[in-house]
Amino acid sequence: MSKVMTQDVRTTVDAYFAMWNAGDAAARAEQIKKAWVANGRYVDPARDFEGHDALSKMVEAARAHYVGHTIRQSSGIDAHHDLIRFAWQVLAPDGGVHVTGIDIGVLADDGRLQRITGFIGDLPE
Amino acid sequence: MSKVMTQDVRTTVDAYFAMWNAGDAAARAEQIKKAWVANGRYVDPARDFEGHDALSKMVEAARAHYVGHTIRQSSGIDAHHDLIRFAWQVLAPDGGVHVTGIDIGVLADDGRLQRITGFIGDLPE
Numbered sequence: 001m002s003k004v005m006t007q008d009v010r011t012t013v014d015a016y017f018a019m020w021n022a023g024d025a026a027a028r029a030e031q032i033k034k035a036w037v038a039n040g041r042y043v044d045p046a047r048d049f050e051g052h053d054a055l056s057k058m059v060e061a062a063r064a065h066y067v068g069h070t071i072r073q074s075s076g077i078d079a080h081h082d083l084i085r086f087a088w089q090v091l092a093p094d095g096g097v098h099v100t101g102i103d104i105g106v107l108a109d110d111g112r113l114q115r116i117t118g119f120i121g122d123l124p125e
Numbered sequence: 126m127s128k129v130m131t132q133d134v135r136t137t138v139d140a141y142f143a144m145w146n147a148g149d150a151a152a153r154a155e156q157i158k159k160a161w162v163a164n165g166r167y168v169d170p171a172r173d174f175e176g177h178d179a180l181s182k183m184v185e186a187a188r189a190h191y192v193g194h195t196i197r198q199s200s201g202i203d204a205h206h207d208l209i210r211f212a213w214q215v216l217a218p219d220g221g222v223h224v225t226g227i228d229i230g231v232l233a234d235d236g237r238l239q240r241i242t243g244f245i246g247d248l249p250e
Contacts, residue, residue: 045205076249080170085229087248104210104229104242117229123212124201 007034007111009084013077016105016113017088020059020071028056037108044101044118068093074100082107082114132159132236134209138202141230141238142213145184145196153181162233169226169243193218199225207232207239 015035022028032052041050042058049058063069075087084105090098099120106115140160147153157177166175167183174183188194200212209230217223224245231240 043206043208048206078244078249080244081168081173083168083242083244085244085248102248117208119203119205119208119210123210123227124203 006109009077009079009107009111012107012112013073013084013086013105016116017071017073019055020062022059023063025056025060028059032056034112036113037110040108040113040115042116042118045120047118066090066098069098075102131234134202134204134232134236137232137237138198138209138211138230141241142196142198144180145187147184148188150181150185153184157181159237161238162235165233165238165240167241167243170245172243191215191223194223200227 012035015031019028019031019035022031029052032055036052036055039051040055041048042055047058047062049055069090069092071088071090073086074089077084077086079085084107085102086105087100087102089100092098100122101118101120104117104119105113108114137160140156144153144156144160147156154177157180161177161180164176165180166173167180172183172187174180194215194217196213196215198211199214202209202211204210209232210227211230212225212227214225215223225247226243226245229242229244230238233239
């Protein structure tokens with residue numbers, strides 16, 4: 001067995017956004033495998049899903065609800081220890097910003113996501 | 126045995142800030158007990174401490190380094206599931222803002238902090 005190499009955080013986060021934007025189930029599974037460890041868990045105010053299959057179904061449902069929308073990273077990645085944060089925007093089909101938020105990630109030893117915690121919008125006053 | 130009641134998040138976060146601002150070790154221990162479960166863990170870019178004694182020493186060291194500084198919450202608390210986020214400011218003795226950041230918290234079943242992850246400053250561009 002060879003030692004698992006730690007994946008660069010940029011590769012992981014790119015795969016994470018590609019997962020959200022993948023309409024094709026096979027392409028999405030590929031990105032999920034690149035982005036997440038097997039028991040990776042995503043939690044935001046409306047969602048709580050764990051594991052590759054559940055994550056794929058989560059994205060499928062979100063894409064069915066927000067037809068034609070895309071999500072993109074809207075800040076750099078701030079990282080320390082095994083922790084990352086970055087901002088994102090969901091764009092409507094006309095390109096307008098539909099919703100914004102931040103994700104906090106915990107990385108596994110191999111550099112893939114163990115956990116994402118999403119928060120919507122700006123901090124309350 | 127009586128069932129442990131879940132502490133309100135406001136009480137927990139107030140105790141968390143009171144911990145940082147407590148110069149007296151006994152008063153600090155009181156706030157730490159109110160804010161954190163026994164194996165609570167705090168991680169920011171410069172720190173990683175777990176357990177009540179370690180958290181108290183962490184605060185003692187920070188207060189010795191930033192003499193006369195105080196920290197205050199600078200946003201509301203955004204919460205979903207067992208997760209919270211809020212912003213904070215460290216004020217210099219003259220009242221000027223020395224440093225800002227956000228904390229992401231994971232709450233234990235009893236409403237105290239299991240984990241705080243701190244990030245410094247604004248998100249990178």
